[in-house]
Amino acid sequence: xxxxxxxxxxxxxxxxxxxxxxxxxxxxxxxxxxxxxxxxxxxxxxxxxxxxxxxxxxxxxxxxxxxxxxxxxxxxxxxxxxxxxxxxxxxxxxxxxxxxxxxxxxxxxxxxxxxxxxxxxxxxxxxxxxxxxxxxxxxxxxxxxxxxxxxxxxxxxxxxxxxxxxxxxxxxxxxxxxxxxxxxxxxxxxxxxxxxxxxxxxxxxxxxxx
Amino acid sequence: xxxxxxxxxxxxxxxxxxxxxxxxxxxxxxxxxxxxxxxxxxx
Numbered sequence: 001x002x003x004x005x006x007x008x009x010x011x012x013x014x015x016x017x018x019x020x021x022x023x024x025x026x027x028x029x030x031x032x033x034x035x036x037x038x039x040x041x042x043x044x045x046x047x048x049x050x051x052x053x054x055x056x057x058x059x060x061x062x063x064x065x066x067x068x069x070x071x072x073x074x075x076x077x078x079x080x081x082x083x084x085x086x087x088x089x090x091x092x093x094x095x096x097x098x099x100x101x102x103x104x105x106x107x108x109x110x111x112x113x114x115x116x117x118x119x120x121x122x123x124x125x126x127x128x129x130x131x132x133x134x135x136x137x138x139x140x141x142x143x144x145x146x147x148x149x150x151x152x153x154x155x156x157x158x159x160x161x162x163x164x165x166x167x168x169x170x171x172x173x174x175x176x177x178x179x180x181x182x183x184x185x186x187x188x189x190x191x192x193x194x195x196x197x198x199x200x201x202x203x204x205x206x207x208x209x210x
Numbered sequence: 211x212x213x214x215x216x217x218x219x220x221x222x223x224x225x226x227x228x229x230x231x232x233x234x235x236x237x238x239x240x241x242x243x244x245x246x247x248x249x250x251x252x253x
Contacts, residue, residue, distance in 0.1 A: 038246045038248075038249070039241070039242075039246050040240070040241035040242075040244055040246055041238075041241040041242055043241070044237075044241065088230075092230070092233065092234055092237070095234050096234055096237050096238050096241065099234075099238050100238070100241065
């Protein structure tokens with residue numbers, strides 16, 4: 001069999017070689033992790049992803065059924081609450097994950113991009129949650145959007161991020177920002193797989209090989 | 211709705227938000243302090 005690594009002449013071949021060169025299957029889906037990963041502080045990253053799955057799942061049901069349903073029916077209220085509380089847990093887990101990684105200096109060992117994509121995920125999540133508040137189609141949303149418009153206008157972005165435009169906020173919340181957030185989250189997880197979980201600061205060299 | 215706030219100089223925070231931050235800090239401390247259960251041995 002000829003090796004395709006040296007001979008890829010098409011962009012699909014080069015992309016495949018680059019992807020599987022950086023992330024061979026045993027690195028992409030490993031069965032074991034280094035001993036230091038056996039700590040509760042390492043659980044919060046995956047707990048954040050689990051909460052995000054609940055956020056997206058409940059959000060899809062809300063999208064299918066619409067505001068009249070989630071404002072007026074008991075099942076709608078329940079799914080609305082699942083969406084809210086999975087967001088609360090998402091942020092809680094993400095903040096504990098952030099604290100843990102900050103105190104581990106998790107950008108060590110060529111992991112700067114992992115740290116930066118995580119930070120961007122956090123900021124994108126704040127924006128996504130905010131657009132969720134202003135598109136609830138209730139008095140709460142009206143109050144938040146009329147308060148927020150002055151802040152956004154004062155920093156000069158009100159024309160592009162118009163919180164009084166329900167259509168824009170709705171599409172930001174259900175299409176644009178989830179795609180951005182989902183994409184950066186996948187990138188973040190792939191970078192964790194590529195570079196491995198950061199070792200403790202005082203770990204010896206032989207302990208850091210996975 | 212009757213929301214309770216704590217005010218300290220220029221800082222104002224609702225009790226609910228303060229409780230959430232407290233839970234986060236407690237989770238962080240417990241995650242550091244509590245031992246992690248040992249996994250089953252692979253053959």
